[in-house]
Amino acid sequence: MQAIAIIPARGGSKRIPKKNIKAFCGKPLIAYSxxxxxxxxxxxxxxxxxxxxxxxxxxxxxxxxxxxIRPPELSDDFIGTTPVVRHAIDYLQNQGIQPEYVCCIYSTAPLLQAIYLQQGLHQLQQNLDKCFAFSVTSFAFPIQRAIRVLADGGVEAINPQLIGQRSQDLEEAYHDAGQFYWGRTQAWLEGQRMFAPHSLPIVLPRHLVQDIDTPEDWQRAELLFKAYVTTEAQRTQN
Structure with missing residues (x-):
């Protein structure tokens, strides 16, 4: 079994300049991935x-x-992850490298833990009918009870029939954690959809998940990271 990690990291970040190599708690962000x-x-x-x-x-x-070096047509603000991964796989295959599994790891995932990468591959190997396994986490609040802000400044329930339901009576919902995406090589090459029944969720705790798209996200991620490191150090000492 051969597995390869591909970490997409273009240089053109707008909202956080040089985000992928900006110092995060003492190291370039990409170093953690x-x-x-x-x-x-x-x-x-x-x-x-x-x-x-x-x-x-x-x-x-x-x-x-x-x-x-990634070509310019795969380095603009609108390119998706799959074409970038497919380009890398094509390059490696042309060099005679034939991985069975490919894991796309985002370069903006300083809270990523190796154990979840291991779980992802294990789950994919155990479920031969599945194409992908990727990181998810649960929403902190029931999405069925979301509200929207109206143009006049008022609010309304997005799902009026559910706004009064108790949290424990509503289905738990999850979202993409934006850390890693395991896939069978052929599934990547064929451009199979990620968010589909042929994908497996690897559930992460919410305290290990934070998108980093804005300066506020960055600050929150550093706080979560420092808290996690401190907690782990205390647990080890005990």
Missing amino acids: IEAAKASGLFSKIVVSTDCPEITAIARQYGAEVPF
């Missing part, structure tokens, strides 16, 4: 797909490979 991949012990190669020389240098410093 590379280190989690290494700690999992699952990958024969950890490949960073980037268009940026600075990211290339830092990725190699932390032990990843950057065997190609």
Whole structure:
């Protein structure tokens, strides 16, 4: 069994300039994804797909490979993840590398833990009818009781028939945790949909999940990371 990690990391972040290599609690942000991949012990190669020389240098410093420079047509603000992963797989296959499994790991996941990468691959291997396994977490509040703000400043329930229901009587809902996406190589190449019945959820605790798209997100992620590190250190000492 051969598994490869692909970490997309383009250089053109707008809202947080140089986000992928900005210092996060003492290290470049992308370093955490590379280190989690290494700690999992699952990958024969950890490949960073980037268009940026600075990211290339830092990725190699932390032990990843950057065997190609991502082409401009795959580096704009609108390109999705699947074409980037497919391009990397095509490159590797042309070099004679034939992975059975490919895991896309986002470069903005400093809370990612190796154990969940291991769970993802294990679940995919155990469920031969599934194509993908990816990280999810639960919403902190019932989405069925969401409200919207109206143009006149008032509010209304999005689901009026459910707004009065007790939380415990409503179905729990989950969202993409934005950390990793395991897939069979052929599923990636065929462009199979990720959010579909042929995918498995790997459920993460909410305190290990934070999107990092804005400066506020960044601050919250650092607070969560510091709290997690402190808690783990105390647990180890005890």
